[in-house]
Amino acid sequence: MRVVVAGATGAIGSRAVARLRDHGVEVVPVSRGEGVDVTTGQGLKEALSGAEVVVDVTDAPSRGEAQSVDFFETATANLLQAAAAAGAEHYVVLSVVGAEHARAGYFRAKVLQEQQVRRSPIPYSIVRATPFFESVEAPSRVNMREDGVHVAPALVRPASTDEVAAVVAHTAVGMPLFGFLEVGGPEEFRLDDLTTKLMAARGDLRGVVTDPRAPFFGAVLGERTLLPGPGAHLTHETVAQWLARR
Numbered sequence: 298m299r300v301v302v303a304g305a306t307g308a309i310g311s312r313a314v315a316r317l318r319d320h321g322v323e324v325v326p327v328s329r330g331e332g333v334d335v336t337t338g339q340g341l342k343e344a345l346s347g348a349e350v351v352v353d354v355t356d357a358p359s360r361g362e363a364q365s366v367d368f369f370e371t372a373t374a375n376l377l378q379a380a381a382a383a384g385a386e387h388y389v390v391l392s393v394v395g396a397e398h399a400r401a402g403y404f405r406a407k408v409l410q411e412q413q414v415r416r417s418p419i420p421y422s423i424v425r426a427t428p429f430f431e432s433v434e435a436p437s438r439v440n441m442r443e444d445g446v447h448v449a450p451a452l453v454r455p456a457s458t459d460e461v462a463a464v465v466a467h468t469a470v471g472m473p474l475f476g477f478l479e480v481g482g483p484e485e486f487r488l489d490d491l492t493t494k495l496m497a498a499r500g501d502l503r504g505v506v507t508d509p510r511a512p513f514f515g516a517v518l519g520e521r522t523l524l525p526g527p528g529a530h531l532t533h534e535t536v537a538q539w540l541a542r543r
Contacts, residue, residue, distance in 0.1 A: 300469055301348040301385075303327040303335055303376055304355035308429070309391060312462030313352060313469070322470060335372040341379040351380040352469050353390040353414075357406065360435075360514045365406030373413045380419055388419045389469045391461075394427045394479055395522040402515015411477075420473035426461045427454045427481040427523055430539045433488065436513060437496050437503075445504035446496070447511040448489040451518035454481035454525065455491070457539060460532035479525035482532050488513070488523070491536070498540050 300317055304310040305326030317324045325344060327333045333340035335355055345351065353376055357368035373390075380388055396407040414421050433455045436448045464480050486494075493505045510517055 298349050298470065299323045299325065299347050300350040300352060301325045301327055301345050302352045302354065303333075304353065306330055307354060307356055308431070308458045309462045309465060310352075310354045312459055313354060313466045316463050316466035317469065320466075320470070335375055336368065338375045338379070341375055342382065345376075345379045345383040345385070348380065348383045348385045350387040350389065350469050351376060351383075351385045351419075352465060353388065354465065357403070360403045362402045362405055362515050365403045366409060369406045369410040370413070373410050377413065377417045377419065381417065385419055387469070387473045388414060388417065388421045389465065390414050390421065390423055391465055392423050392425045392477070394425045394481065394525050395518075396425070398522045399516035399518065401517070402512065404514060404516045420475060422468050422471075422474040423477035424461075424465050424468055425477050425479045425525070426464075427456050427479075427525060429458050429461065430455050430536065431458070433491055434495050436488070436511065437492050437501065437505075441503070442506070445506040446492065447506045447508040448492045449509055449511045449513060449518045450507050450520070451488045451513070451523055452485055452521055453488050453491065453523045454483070454485050454531075455536065456480055456482040456532045457534040460534060464530055464532075479529040480532065481525040481529050482534070482536075484535055485524070486536070488518075494536070495540075
């Protein structure tokens with residue numbers, strides 16, 4: 298099996314490549330470092346030649362809505378076109394839990410990306426992941442105001458990048474889902490409470506202000522926006538284990 302991984306140098310991509318190679322799969326990593334640019338299409342045709350499966354774990358350089366929409370519309374269109382020309386039989390894309398509910402900011406860009414994949418004639422699988430451990434720290438770095446860090450009280454099940462990458466790799470060597478698989482972490486937290494915990498762990502003593510209107514990746518969240526639905530694959534690593542490992 299020949300699997301092309303686009304976004305191969307990212308946190309998920311690099312781990313997915315390693316997982317696939319551990320199982321004896323022929324992997325072709327695609328990244329700018331390999332001379333391939335998904336936004337211009339440079340080198341894509343050559344990189345995807347003979348691909349049976351294409352794994353798309355590319356990510357926008359910014360979480361802003363306009364920049365994310367522009368990136369995914371362009372990159373996904375280029376990848377799908379090259380995958381179809383190569384005769385690929387399975388297209389696997391990494392998306393986010395809650396995108397169809399938030400529909401703003403980065404989440405809107407991922408909804409549009411999913412729609413592109415669904416419209417393609419290539420059999421597909423969509424892996425929707427909850428925020429990674431690293432991602433749930435984002436509010437503490439961008440939502441700072443004079444009275445503290447504003448964070449929504451939305452519920453979240455943060456997941457390990459290692460384990461999400463393993464699910465992506467497993468999906469790539471399986472049959473197309475023609476739908477989606479959701480992945481979430483083993484523990485449920487309120488995002489504001491978890492932010493307080495993560496800030497304390499790194500010695501950041503700023504206060505956290507519970508604010509239902511505080512954005513997360515450009516979207517205002519409902520209480521359950523970030524939670525996976527019934528039947529989701531739940532990972533094993535806990536926040537405490539991640540903090541100890543980090």
